[in-house]
Amino acid sequence: MTATARILDFLRDRQPQGPCLVVDLDVIAKNFRAFTRAMPATRIFYAVKANPAPEILQLLAKLGSCFDTASVGEIELVLAAGATPDRISYGNTIKKERDISSAHALGVALFAVDSVEETEKVARAAPGAKVFCRILADGAGAEWPLSRKFGCDPSMAEDVLLRAHALGLHAYGISFHVGSQQTKLGAWDLALGQSKAIFDALQSRGVTLSMVNLGGGFPAKYLKPVPGTGQYANAIQAALAKHFGNAIPETIIEPGRGMVGNAGVIKAEVVLVSKKHANDNQRWVYLDIGKFGGLAETMEEAIRYPLVTTKDKDAKGPCIVAGPTCDSADVLYEKTPYNLPLTLTVGDEVLIESTGAYTTTYSTVAFNGFPPLQSYVI
């Protein structure tokens, strides 16, 4: 149940028109404290891309969070929220050299790389900065597994970091990402073993690495139960001890979905319930929000959000759930139909839970003339 009393009160009192996301800051504060309590020795870099709302960044800056950013635009948002540049990581491994220069000028001194080419850009545009090299991790077990887009083979990380050192950068550490919404607790073990091997290889070349960036992947609860933050922390701690013994490095994590996912609820409305044929048993339920209005993560039905209606005590039956645009790809759940009340009808409200992450900014500018998803942070 992610619709908190504060969110429900807000919706009842304000009656906002059109689809909107409501985020409860109290839940985010609670999540932040759960991370710090579970991993007291680990610095938290909130993945700004999950939800860059100024109120969220201000809260996390006040609570002492650091920030993982993907662009100069995000760096500027974080600075505007009151964080100092030493709390910012430029975590995108694909950066224009002029954007690296801009970040450097703003005081950012920690950069992700996964190739010699990118390392050379950082050396030119942000001389002396700290760099960490992202390695390819096995995303098995993740609901939104990562492609091979980011990271390099562990065997190449050594070259990348040696090149960084030779160019006067501070070869600082290793990062990996086990895949978003990762529910296999053992996923970090393999990557930490690979990280230790790179630490050793660099040490034998006279370069001492200091940091392991454990990435994100901490899940939000959608329909299926997920392990708690404490269980993740224990699994990671055990893997660190196993591989690094009593020389455990500095660690950072980059939760995004795990920090804000369960803090938000989208209020939507049923626009149409219809069938395609008089003798058809297949209902189509069309909502006023779809793939292009903020629910892009339903792509290939990857993430199955909980849908809550006021009629959930009535008998339910399967239906196809689709969005409001004229794009035929704007269908949310069809391969695995969704069970919704048979009494559901035009105008009914539908709450889409656990939608605090990766919704507002994924929303299109104006596809089909629909405005972007409204957001209220309370």
Next chain:
Amino acid sequence: MTATARILDFLRDRQPQGPCLVVDLDVIAKNFRAFTRAMPATRIFYAVKANPAPEILQLLAKLGSCFDTASVGEIELVLAAGATPDRISYGNTIKKERDISSAHALGVALFAVDSVEETEKVARAAPGAKVFCRILADGAGAEWPLSRKFGCDPSMAEDVLLRAHALGLHAYGISFHVGSQQTKLGAWDLALGQSKAIFDALQSRGVTLSMVNLGGGFPAKYLKPVPGTGQYANAIQAALAKHFGNAIPETIIEPGRGMVGNAGVIKAEVVLVSKKHANDNQRWVYLDIGKFGGLAETMEEAIRYPLVTTKDKDAKGPCIVAGPTCDSADVLYEKTPYNLPLTLTVGDEVLIESTGAYTTTYSTVAFNGFPPLQSYVI
């Protein structure tokens, strides 16, 4: 070759920063005239969702086009561009009743439906309006085939239109959509046969239909050659004559991609060229635009845009093409790698051709902190 001299001159003279779309209005005017010449008896309803830039709407309004709209937002854009409401169709079959009311208040009197439920909304909110019923068409042969999201079984269209008539609406006609980027010229034949059967069934119940909306589906040229507008017109004319004999109804078409697709070119930049492993032969080429910056139609590698570089005379080799965001789904071409010059390097300009349709408005608000796609209409 869709980069016209005007577009190339603009890019050379203005040197716009960051990824941008440049649209040549002369090409759109030429496309409009080709449609009117090929189908002189057919009214053209431009599918505004393809590209709602004010300059494009103003040009088409001046040329005498009508407009197919998906939302009240698009209706307002069309009215602002100088078209009168009698030239507007509200073509989305999924509409909130209050949006139908707003459209009715703005003077719009032509609505699409595909269910009894939607027809009842139109009868309440836009009494006396003309409605046409969309039927499900077989999308085989389309590069971006439509799901079953829109349209009802032809057998149900009769009920829908009889209900419209009973509710005091003007049961006006039938519409269908053969699928976007449709290259099978025979695709219209089946749907026109079904339309005629519905005309006859309604006539036997005392209701005379007047119009067939032939929808869109007219292709833009990407990498593969496509039939010309004249060939489409001939195929449609033959199918109309075959099924309707000498009682050919009023017809309308809704070109979107076919009107503006080849009028636009996106200028992008190579951000990084790298490999994942020292002995890897697989290049990754990262551009400053991807799935979330306007190229959503590369989803499942559906549309393969022509990529043009200044090094196209050099030897080429396969590479994976990806976008600049931290989302691992932001990969454009991987299953079928793209052949690009082996000399391609960071900072090189890449022109992405035939991108006038379904790019600007598909762009996300601010995913990863990147601004939406810039657009220049010249």
